[in-house]
Amino acid sequence: VRLVESGGGLVQPGGSLSLSCAASGFTFSTYVMSWYRQAPGKERELVAAISGVGGSTDYGDSMKGRFTISRDSTKNTVSLQMNSLKPEDTAVYFCNARYYTGRYNYWGQGTQVTVSS
Numbered sequence: 001v002r003l004v005e006s007g008g009g010l011v012q013p014g015g016s017l018s019l020s021c022a023a024s025g026f027t028f029s030t031y032v033m034s035w036y037r038q039a040p041g042k043e044r045e046l047v048a049a050i051s052g053v054g055g056s057t058d059y060g061d062s063m064k065g066r067f068t069i070s071r072d073s074t075k076n077t078v079s080l081q082m083n084s085l086k087p088e089d090t091a092v093y094f095c096n097a098r099y100y101t102g103r104y105n106y107w108g109q110g111t112q113v114t115v116s117s
Contacts, residue, residue: 001025001106002023002025003021003095003106004021004095005021005093005111007020007111008113011085011113012115012116012117013087016082016084018081020077020079020080021035022075023076026097028052028076029073031098032050032097032100033049033069033071033078033095033096034050034098035049035069035078035094035095035096037091037093038091038094039088039092042091045060046060047060047067047080047093048067049069050071055071057069062088066085067081082113085113086115089113090116091113092110092111092113094109
């Protein structure tokens with residue numbers, strides 16, 4: 001199983017950034033795909049999640065209306081579009097794949113997002 005994130009970097013407050021996660025080694029459609037983030041000294045928190053069937057989504061409270069998660073079953077990728085970024089969005093962002101029963105759970109290596117002027 002591999003989850004490879006890309007797209008992180010430095011962006012100014014109010015700017016936008018798009019993250020992508022390429023998945024391989026498992027049946028993509030049977031996994032809930034999520035993005036989590038962890039800032040220094042803080043616990044890892046859910047950013048957004050999208051189901052395998054139906055594509056229903058869920059977002060952390062502070063991300064609603066600013067972030068959009070999507071998945072492409074033809075490419076086995078999950079993306080996170082982040083708009084109106086704030087300094088408090090600075091964190092390492094991790095891609096997560098969780099089997100729909102919860103039995104299997106995989107993580108990517110993370111990608112750094114820094115929001116600063």
